[in-house]
Amino acid sequence: MAVVHFVRVTPGEPPGSVExxxxxxFDAAGLGELIEAGDLVAVKVHIGEKGNRTHVxxxxxxxxxxxVRERGGKPFLTDTNTLYRGMRSDAVDHMTLAEQHGFSLREAGAPFVVxxxxxxxxxxEVEIEGEFYGRVSVAGVLADVQAIMAISHLTGHPLTGFGGTLKNLGMGFSSRKGKLAQHSKMPPRVDPKKCKGCGTCLRWCPVEAIEMRGKVASIDEGRCISCGECLAVCRFGAVTFNWDQGSEVLQKRMVEHAFGAVKGRKAGYVLFLTSVTKGCDCFNDPGEPLFPDVGILASRDPVALDQAGLDLVEQETGKPLSEWAYPQIDPNIQLEHAEKMGMGSREYELREVK
Known part of the structure; x- marks a missing residue:
C-alpha cells in the first residue's frame, strides 16, 4: 500500500514555519533517498500566471x-510553455515572469529552465500503452534528467475538475504538440443568451479563432485548438463545454501524458493544500481561497497523493472539492485511469508528521 505523509498548515502561519x-x-517521506550524486533533477513547479497570488x-x-543538493543532485526549476496567451507562452516571457515571482537561483536556490x-x-516522444496513445510528446528536457521532484498545488480546474499532481505532470510536462493532442476535437461553444459581447475571449484566444458576430462571440471550430482559455476567462458563463464527453477524454489523455513524463525516471511528489482556489494557477485571478489552508502532502505515489488530497479536503471542510469548484465534472476519472495505467494506487496509508 502506498504511503502518504501529511503535515498540517494553519491559516496565517509564518512563512518560515511552513518552509x-x-x-x-520531504525527509519523512524519504524523497531524498531517490537522489544519487550527479543526478540532474527537474523540480517541476508552476510559477503562476502574471498577477496570480495564490500559487505555491x-x-x-x-x-x-x-x-536535493545535499544529496549530491543538481536541481533546477522547470515548467513548460502554455498554449494560450500570457506571460508563459514563450521562454523569454516565461523566464522573465519566473524571476519576477521569485523562481530564481537567488530566492528559490536553483535556476529556472523552460x-x-x-x-x-x-x-x-515516449512509447506507452494507453487507451488513446501509443506514444506521447513530452518536454525535451526530460531526456536528460535522472529524477523529478514535482511540487504541485491542489486547485479546481474548469476542464478536469481539479488539478493536482497528475495535472502538473500531464499538462505541465507536455510539449506544445502534447498539449494540442490532449485538447483536440473538444471545442467549446458560446451561449448567445449569456454572451455580453465584452470581447474578453477574443483577446485571450491564442489562435484568433473567435470573432464577434453582431454582439455575440462566435468560435470557429476549424481554427479552435480547444485550449479552454475562453472558458476560463468568461465571467458570464457564456462559454460552454460538453462536460460528459469532453472532460472524461481530456482527463484520460492528460494522465497518459503524465505516465510518459515519469516513465523510467525516479520521482517524488509534494502537494500543497493551501490557498485552494476554484481556478487554477494559470489564471491571473483564480479567485479567493475556497476554505482555510489544510496542509501539505508528500509521497512517491502520485495517484495516492492526489487521492489523499481530495480526501483531506472533504474530511476537513465537510464537502468534496468538486462541490466547492466544478460539480459537473467527475474528478475520479483521472485517478481511476492513472491507477489503471499503473502509475500508482488510490489506496494509501496516511502518516501525519508532527
Whole structure:
C-alpha cells in the first residue's frame, strides 16, 4: 500500500514555519533517498500566471532544492510553455515572469529552465500503452534528467475538475504538440443568451479563432485548438463545454501524458493544500481561497497523493472539492485511469508528521 505523509498548515502561519515543515515532510517521506550524486533533477513547479497570488511561493520550493543538493543532485526549476496567451507562452516571457515571482537561483536556490524550449517545440516522444496513445510528446528536457521532484498545488480546474499532481505532470510536462493532442476535437461553444459581447475571449484566444458576430462571440471550430482559455476567462458563463464527453477524454489523455513524463525516471511528489482556489494557477485571478489552508502532502505515489488530497479536503471542510469548484465534472476519472495505467494506487496509508 502506498504511503502518504501529511503535515498540517494553519491559516496565517509564518512563512518560515511552513518552509520548515516542507523540509521535515520531504525527509519523512524519504524523497531524498531517490537522489544519487550527479543526478540532474527537474523540480517541476508552476510559477503562476502574471498577477496570480495564490500559487505555491518560491520560498516553499527552496527546502526541496536544498535537500536535493545535499544529496549530491543538481536541481533546477522547470515548467513548460502554455498554449494560450500570457506571460508563459514563450521562454523569454516565461523566464522573465519566473524571476519576477521569485523562481530564481537567488530566492528559490536553483535556476529556472523552460522545459520545452523557446516556443514549446523541443520535445521527446515516449512509447506507452494507453487507451488513446501509443506514444506521447513530452518536454525535451526530460531526456536528460535522472529524477523529478514535482511540487504541485491542489486547485479546481474548469476542464478536469481539479488539478493536482497528475495535472502538473500531464499538462505541465507536455510539449506544445502534447498539449494540442490532449485538447483536440473538444471545442467549446458560446451561449448567445449569456454572451455580453465584452470581447474578453477574443483577446485571450491564442489562435484568433473567435470573432464577434453582431454582439455575440462566435468560435470557429476549424481554427479552435480547444485550449479552454475562453472558458476560463468568461465571467458570464457564456462559454460552454460538453462536460460528459469532453472532460472524461481530456482527463484520460492528460494522465497518459503524465505516465510518459515519469516513465523510467525516479520521482517524488509534494502537494500543497493551501490557498485552494476554484481556478487554477494559470489564471491571473483564480479567485479567493475556497476554505482555510489544510496542509501539505508528500509521497512517491502520485495517484495516492492526489487521492489523499481530495480526501483531506472533504474530511476537513465537510464537502468534496468538486462541490466547492466544478460539480459537473467527475474528478475520479483521472485517478481511476492513472491507477489503471499503473502509475500508482488510490489506496494509501496516511502518516501525519508532527
Amino acid at each position: 520548515d515543515k516542507v523540509g521535515r515532510l 511561493p518560491a520560498r516553499y520550493v527552496r527546502p526541496v532544492v536544498e535537500r 522545459a520545452d524550449g523557446l516556443l514549446g517545440h523541443e520535445e521527446m
